[in-house]
Amino acid sequence: MFALLFYRILLLSLLPIVLIALLLRSKNNKQYRQRISERLGFISNSIKPDGIVVHAASVGEVLALKPFINELLTNYPALAITVTTFTPTGSAQVKKLFGNSVQHCYLPLDIFPCTWLFLQRVKPQLVIFMETELWPNLIAQCHHKKIKLLLINGRLSKKSLHSYSKLKALITPCLQRFDTILTQSQQNLAHFIQLGARSEQCLNSGNVKFDISINDELAQKQTELAQYISNHRKTWIVASTHQGDEKLALLAFTKILAHFPQLLLVLVPRHPERFQSVAEQCQKQGFSTIKRSDKKVINDENIWLLDSLGELMATFALGDIITMGGSFSGSIGGHNPLEPALFKKPIIVGNDMSNFAEVMQQMQHENGIVQLKTPATTTSIDEQADELANSVIKLLSAPEQQHILGQHAYNVVLANQGATQTTLQQVQSLLNQ
Incomplete structure (x- = not known):
């Protein structure tokens, strides 16, 4: 009871600071x-x-x-x-x-x-x-x-x-x-x-x-988004990214392009306030970038930035390989791999998926996911990028393995x-x- 009373008094005294923090966050x-x-x-x-x-x-x-x-x-x-x-x-x-x-x-x-x-x-x-x-x-x-x-x-x-x-x-x-x-x-x-x-x-x-399931609304959104991507292009989706994930993805993307020059990278930042800064980061690195909000068909651009809300799940259907962000820094704990699994997609994640420990155990047991070994705490970003790039290249070079991974991931969803x-x-x- 004393702990709750102390908690109440503390938070009440911090109310002005909390409100100021909300106002500061509203700058972005x-x-x-x-x-x-x-x-x-x-x-x-x-x-x-x-x-x-x-x-x-x-x-x-x-x-x-x-x-x-x-x-x-x-x-x-x-x-x-x-x-x-x-x-x-x-x-x-x-x-x-x-x-x-x-x-x-x-x-x-x-x-x-x-x-x-x-x-x-x-x-x-x-x-x-x-x-x-x-x-x-x-x-x-x-x-x-x-x-x-x-x-x-x-x-x-x-x-x-x-x-x-x-x-x-x-x-x-x-x-x-x-x-x-x-x-x-x-x-x-x-x-x-x-x-x-x-x-x-x-x-x-x-x-x-x-x-989760693929309903009519999701299927319609999938059809809507598909019109923006040329059918012949292989697509790598890096979803729910946090600060630092984009730098890693862009480093890996540079290496992958040497083997698959037509690969399209779809970047999906987790937080809307970062949409613009991520777009600028892509362009600064020399990648031609088009945003979802532009509502333009992607031609030869390197990167499609999904700067929208509520469209990620349908976008998974359009990818050849999916990488979940928030799993590389060691501080986030990863994001939900089950949604791309619903579309039978091969999934690559970083070393830290602590938020989904049980899901990962089941997916790994069924050989339905690829997890990188290099932790951010003990390796450089270049080493992480090398392992990520090599994993993507390996899967892009093996369509049958893509299919097997995706089917196994889907089986885990159905079984649970x-x-x-x-x-x-x-x-x-x-x-x-």
Whole structure:
């Protein structure tokens, strides 16, 4: 109790600094200074109360939860489904995917007055968090108000377990306030219990990120994007890149062009505020670059920069080889390889995929992915670029191996689907209590 009180006082005292930080971040993305009132808990009166709140922090979480949210809309048509995010890109994705079929607002800052105002307005029956999204103050208030709490797709890596253990006095009571914790794997379940969650409240449900499919909307987007790329060109997609990933990709690309001079590199930065700087970096390196926003057909250009939101998954269908960013620096932990696997694409990732440890184990066991051996912490970027380039060249030279890798990755996706249905059963159970 003392830890929570200290947490509340600390965050309240830091409120001016948090607001200043949001304003500073808005220099690169003006949307961070918009709808500040929502971040303070002042939610629009148009939001209907007494429903279900699902928190999806940003774009990746929104996309991963799409099948689950669609099932909620189908199964609970009389309840208001409110999807909250914390980033503007996540907000844009909610509006794009669901339109007016769900309610949407930012989840407020985890500061007592802000969260109190939020709960007074929304009055949810059930609040659903995802993976490692733990908001101690909001969770404590929900528990006090007897609002049901569900953590889905729970993920707690060894690294996160070590970090959270330092805050055990705050985190353990937070976990114990959940009615149910659903985890991605047995290993994650063990980590949650080690951190203080009760074994009877935890269940290994599997990973909802496996529950993806190619629907009509996705197929239409694929057709739309395909018109921009010449059919005869081999295409290498480097997706969800962070600072430093582009430099590595461009170094590798230079080496690959010596063997495949017509190769098209599709770069997809993770964060919109970096679109322009990445474009300038490509051009500075001497690569002819065309942006998705230009809406022009790609002819002889070297690079297509996907400076758009919500189109990455459909773009995977157009690639010959996919490389997932965020897996090279040792600080990000990688990004979801399951989406390109859905399209039976050969996938190359860096040495650090700690965010997807169980997924990687299964893909490697089935020989469905290529992981580089060179860690950023002990090797130079030139060595990393050499290994990445050699891996791409090897696959481009072996179409049959591309096919085998892609099929094996796809098999892993199919074999692990079903977590969404388990999660829905828990939702029903909690609402009926």
